[in-house]
Amino acid sequence: MKDIKTYEPMIMSIIKKLGIMYHIDEYMQIGRIAVYNAQTTFNEEKAKCTLDQFIYTRIYQRMIDAIRKESNYQNYHTTTEDELMETYSSSDYYDDLLFEDLKKHLNEREQYVFTYLLHGYKLSEIAIMLGVSNSTAKNIRMSIRNKLKQTLQT
Numbered sequence: 001m002k003d004i005k006t007y008e009p010m011i012m013s014i015i016k017k018l019g020i021m022y023h024i025d026e027y028m029q030i031g032r033i034a035v036y037n038a039q040t041t042f043n044e045e046k047a048k049c050t051l052d053q054f055i056y057t058r059i060y061q062r063m064i065d066a067i068r069k070e071s072n073y074q075n076y077h078t079t080t081e082d083e084l085m086e087t088y089s090s091s092d093y094y095d096d097l098l099f100e101d102l103k104k105h106l107n108e109r110e111q112y113v114f115t116y117l118l119h120g121y122k123l124s125e126i127a128i129m130l131g132v133s134n135s136t137a138k139n140i141r142m143s144i145r146n147k148l149k150q151t152l153q154t
Helices: 004-017 024-041 051-089 096-103 108-118 123-130 134-153
Strands: none
Touching: 004 024, 004 051, 024 051, 096 108, 108 123, 108 134, 123 134
């Protein structure tokens, strides 16, 4: 059995192939666990492939599962997270001056998304208006949240 570290370049290439740009360490760990599981469950007599092919497939499948799990989590928890945006949009919490001050901390695209979120547009609608994927729109929204949290904490 090879050392798991010898498969780290393979894990990293799968991460790059899938376009994963965030939480690389977590996905590396998922890959390492997949390598270990593949090595312990590989049966040479039943397999119609080599151990390395089996490991590659197992890593790839685990990464896809993790991406789907994260996507489902974000889809089911957007309403609670959107309450943060609604809090900022409520006239009880800030006036127009504060709104303009908050927008100064956002780049042009983030200001666009922020404004449409406050007006009740769905993220999928905003993604279509921007001509980007839903995941890109989610990343923009996450960036907006982080910047607003930092702004309000100072």
